[in-house]
Amino acid sequence: MTEEVLKHPMTKDLPDDLNNGLRRKLMRWETLLMFFVAIAFFTNTQISPYFLDPWSLSDATFNFTEKAIIALPMALLIIARDIDLSVASTIALASVAMGFANTMGAGPIELAVIGMAVGTIAGFINGWIITKFDIPAIVVTIGTMSLYRGIAYIVLGDDVYRSYPSDFAFFGQGYVWGVLSFEFVLFLVLAVGFGILLHKTTFGRRVYAIGNNPTAALFSGINVKRHRLFLFTLVGLFAGLAAVLLTSRIGSTRPSIATGWELEVITMVVLGGVNILGGAGSIFGVFIAVFLMGLVTFGMGLMNVPGIVMSIFTGLLLILVIGTPIIWRRIWAARKMHSNSRN
Amino acid sequence: MKNTSLIGKLISHREWLLAGIIALMLVGVGSTAPFFISPGNLAEVFDDTAILIMLACAQMLVILTRCIDLSVASNIAFTGMCVALINVAYPDTPALVTLIMSIGIGGVLGAFNGILVWLVGIPSIVVTLGTMSIYRGFVFLLSGGEWVNAHEMTPQFLALPRATFLDLTVLSWIAIAVTIIMLVFTRFTKTGLSIFAVGGNPKAAVYSGLNVGKYQFITFCISGAVAGMCGYLWVSRYAVAYVEVAVAFELQVVAACVIGGISIAGGIGTIWGAALGAIFLGLINNALPVIGISPFWQLAISGLVIVLAVIINSRSEKRGGRRILREAHR
DSSP, rough: OHHHHHHOOOTSSSSIIIIIIIIHHHHHHHHHHHHOOOOOOHHHHHTTTTSSSSHHHHHHHHHHHHHHHHHHHHHHHHTTOOOOOOOHHHHHHHHHHHHHHHHOOOOHHHHHHHHHHHHHHHHHHHHHHHHTTTHHHHHHHHHHHHHHHHHHHHHHOOBOOOOOGGGGGHHHEEETTTTTEEHHHHHHHHHHHHHHHHHHHHHHHHHHHHHHOOOHHHHHOEEEHHHHHHHHHHHHHHHHHHHHHHHHHHHHBBBBTTHHHHHHHHHHHHHOOOOOOOOOOOOHHHHHHHHHHHHHHHHHHHTTTTTHHHHHHHHHHHHHHHHHHHHHHHOOOOOOOOHHHHH | OOOOOOHHHHHHHHHHHHHHHHHHHHHHHHHGGGGGGSHHHHHHHHHHHHHHHHHHHHHHHHTTOOOTTTTHHHHHHHHHHHHHHHHHTTTTOOHHHHHHHHHHHHHHHHHHHHIIIIIIIHHHHHHHHHHHHHHHHHHHHHHHHBBOGGGGHHHHHHHHOOOEEEEEEHHHHHHHHHHHHHHHHHHHSSSHHHHHHHHHHHHHHHHTTTHHHHHHHHHHHHHHHHHHHHHHHHHHHOOOBOOOOOOOTTHHHHHHHHHOOOOOTOOOOOOHHHHHHHHHOOOOOOOHHHHTTOOOHHHHHHHHHHHHHHHHHHHOOOOOOOSSOOOOOO
């Protein structure tokens, strides 16, 4: 992550700018996102007359809720200058653990606890290795990405776990009130929780501090390592939670479950305006980005676009979303310099 | 820093340590299954590892400049599909022309990554995570999800990597040639040495007149070109082209580099290390079935090896910067 800072030492925003320029820019980013959400929503109503049906809308949320639940802690992690590429593999590992526990006769609540516990342990291991040995998070989580999914393959091979208890289906398929699914309500509650955690608590301020300058954060008395370890563990816990929801929704476990999700989760976070180099971003932005991605992929599904073509879209979106502000900022800076020299 | 103990010396000479471990593995597997270390079988294992060796050497250059290229596997699939379709449409194309075309196509894909990193300034991990799915999606658009099978490919298209010369396949010889070229490139050319400088300390590199982004661009072009060539060799060796060719192979490539002692923080690494790292992984992949372990273990073992290798690397490559203030916390 240091490469960027070194390459453009002058473009790094000063703390003073954070309250004026950057914050305003972020607000604009979120307005732009909402505008895109409106367009996507309108387009979908044109594609299918059934789209506006409440049940159809409710179905649409199932496609992205589990990923969105991981995107929330991932946003905190990326703001703190770290990244976790192993979340999809953590889902596979947690899901296999639940499948195994199911064959031993565990009940629905026990299954959910086991899934979340395995996720938490996986996240803790990531964080422990990264902070203990001071290794870049990218390499370690690329390693554990193979390791965790590899363990799932060792346990399950080309087999599949099925026949989860019927009560267990509630987590992924149940409805709380009318068309509101348990998953979706859980996501809304968690989004509010994470919004408060990041924007209204000391912990949240520290996350920004660590992301903006880890060394300065350390010297101002923040235990940087412990905070990073906690964030990795948190991401693991929520990957475990996503595993519970996903397994309950599809009712089976294969080692290839959730392949490629890490990319989609990171795209959601970055699309939400979180700076991939750390230090900036908001939960509200991620919240809107989640809906944008969900609506667009649902719309493409309505048009029968195959999944692999959607991945072109995801990849392009990731590059465009990060690239456009950088180019825009550069043009803006060049113009500003030009006008300054004229005065 | 001087390490006087034997183990310290071995760890600081990672390539020798790795070579020793590889030799031990050969002895170990050979004692339970003697045919495994017969020259014929070793040649086969090397042939099987050739593509990984080339990709690891190219990836090393990218990692040296503090970047990473995760799009190589998708590049293989895309270029492989391109040349396979060209071969179906124009069966008269000589194999050598196909090989050169594959280098060109792969190079263009690599250059696209490089431009985004150099001129736009997006972190390489983001660029290549994105192009990883974009290139893979293009394979689908190109082929419509169809397979190109062996009977549709011409014999000369299929023959190139399989032809043997001095008991080794042409594929193996290409890998040896690429390794030697890379070795000369990194040790004796100005560009090669600049790549180390750029990764070792980008600030110092800028002040000594090197364009950091340009060298990153060059390494992405090389990585793409090598991946493209491997695309043709892969499709021709396995005699089939489809969308999922080489899925997740980029992880093996990065793993080979990490095992070979290439520092992900940039500036540290040797071609020998990358090649030995690749051979180490290739050996594990080939030895597992021989000693009766299910191939399902492969993924977890390479993951574990990556994690252990980075932990070991982190201890040997601590470069002590001067710290004026005492650290506040441990």
